[in-house]
Amino acid sequence: MKRILLIILIILTGCSRDSSPGNSKIFGTWGRSFAFNPAAVGEEGTGNLLSVTRYIFKNDYSFESFTFLMNEDSMEIPGYWSRKMGTFTQQGNRLFLIYDLYNTGGEALSDFPHIDKEDLVLAAEGVEWEFNFSILEDNSILKFEFDPCGPLENCVGEMTLVRVK
Numbered sequence: 001m002k003r004i005l006l007i008i009l010i011i012l013t014g015c016s017r018d019s020s021p022g023n024s025k026i027f028g029t030w031g032r033s034f035a036f037n038p039a040a041v042g043e044e045g046t047g048n049l050l051s052v053t054r055y056i057f058k059n060d061y062s063f064e065s066f067t068f069l070m071n072e073d074s075m076e077i078p079g080y081w082s083r084k085m086g087t088f089t090q091q092g093n094r095l096f097l098i099y100d101l102y103n104t105g106g107e108a109l110s111d112f113p114h115i116d117k118e119d120l121v122l123a124a125e126g127v128e129w130e131f132n133f134s135i136l137e138d139n140s141i142l143k144f145e146f147d148p149c150g151p152l153e154n155c156v157g158e159m160t161l162v163r164v165k
Helices: 001-016
Strands: 028-033 047-057 061-071 079-091 096-101 121-136 141-145 157-165
Touching: 047 157, 061 096
Parallel strands: none
Antiparallel strands: 028 047, 028 157, 047 061, 061 079, 079 096, 096 121, 121 141, 141 157
16 A cells, blocks of 8 residues: 555656656746947937846746846846736747737837836737747856748847856
8 A cells, every 4th residue: 555655656746747847947038138229210329238038937937027227337227118017928939928919019129218117018918929938057147049931021030048047
């Protein structure tokens, strides 16, 4: 009887969702940044400005994503462009996101001034997005590989993020 209970305990413990080694690698904060020229979108700015995208994947399978402007010299964040909040699941190398999108309310890049995070407005609810992902270089690089999109769409083929923490 003890052997049967031990076998059942091993089977139940071994099959939990968190026991899969692939699930936990994505947990954490990931980001990318590039130099931002405010004049390109009709804005003024001083200092070395960066456009930053950050994804935070939590172990309760919720996530947040932000796109914001940061002064590289002072690390100050003058404002945000967008925020995604929702949940995620994984199946193999496929990532499934369901989220609410908040942004500045503009339609084109020049209409997207950076604003306080609290002032972002709900733009879309229950957005579903899926794509391939891989975690590389000893869990320090997260690469999103987006599906091909239709004609006349503004598509991004891939996005590479580095582990922030």
